[in-house]
Amino acid sequence: MKLSGKVAIVTGAARGIGRACALRLAEMGADVAVSDINLDGAAEYGESLGAETVADEIVNIGRNSIGIQADLTIPDAAIDMVARTTEALGAPDILVNVAGGAFTPIEKSWASILADDDLDRMLAVNLKTAIHACQAVLPSMRERGEGIIVNTASMIGSNAGVRQGKLTDYGIAKTGVIQYTRFLAAEVGQYGIRVNALSPGSIATARIVALSSARGIATNDDLEKIALRRLGTPEDMASAMEFLVTDQSAYVTGQCITVCGGRTLTPS
Ligand SMILES: NC(=O)c1ccc[n+]([C@@H]2O[C@H](COP(=O)([O-])OP(=O)(O)OC[C@H]3O[C@@H](n4cnc5c(N)ncnc54)[C@H](O)[C@@H]3O)[C@@H](O)[C@H]2O)c1
Secondary structure (H helix, E strand, C coil): CCCCCCEEEEECCCCHHHHHHHHHHHHCCCEEEEEECCCCHHHHHCCCCCCCCHHHHHHHHCCCEEEEECCCCCHHHHHHHHHHHHHHCCCCCEEEECCCCCCCCHHHCCCCCCCHHHHHHHHHHHHHHHHHHHHHHHHHHHHHCCEEEEEECCHHHCCHHHHCCCCHHHHHHHHHHHHHHHHHHHHHHHHCEEEEEEEECCECCHHHHHHHHHHCCCCHHHHHHCCCCCCECHHHHHHHHHHHCCHHHCCCCCCEEEECCCHHHCCC
16 A cells, blocks of 8 residues: 555546546555546546445545545635645645546637637636646645645647647647646755656547547547557556656656657657
């Protein structure tokens, strides 16, 4: 139990990658706060849970948990999330930011026509949620002289060609996540806090599977471009997270690890 006695918060944890990370942290011994704008979100794309809620799944693993419904685009919601976690489970040692998503219609996502409101929304949901959550956990991590933060970017955040120039607003927001990770790591390393990011490739979450053909992502054509010839799983993401939240990565900070099965090696 590498994380026995530790407290973690996972944002965007009602389903998909966030849920897989939350369950993995619990299996590793941590008590976990499950945070999401919609704690019942798993049902939306037919993701089945092993209990009524993700927090209940964690309790079934034998750890303590709390569900916190919060829209993290609002800074005060992030502060409240940390306060409620601290009261219920203790001060957070680990923050895993997974909340996010690409919602702009593909045909509106080209760089030349990007709408201001879509850009604002993508920056808020993908970049600001992470910034707000980081800023909310940092005071207590800094005071205690330790802490681990893992943010979630996307391979498109560092490779505009991987979606043939589509999803500009989302891509820009994820570039922001990678760069924010670096700036924050540079600032807080002196306090014993490590900050890294994971960049998923095509991960077959229930949402991605449901939207695959409509959005032209994670399709059979994509498989040809993935060196390992398979989509990723939420558990692949949780395994990469596992490295970043343990002492195995004690000397790693400010880095972004791409978890894409080699997709970024292949021309678009
Ligand atoms: N699945 C992929 O292929 C893929 C690829 C690249 C990047 N990502 C990134 O990985 C993360 C998870 O992806 P997923 O496929 O599991 O998506 P998902 O939609 O299944 O999970 C994202 C969760 O974030 C929550 N969320 C959205 N806005 C929020 C807000 N304002 N406040 C709090 N919670 C909010 C949603 O309710 C949802 O439960 C996202 O950041 C996504 O951009 C995923």
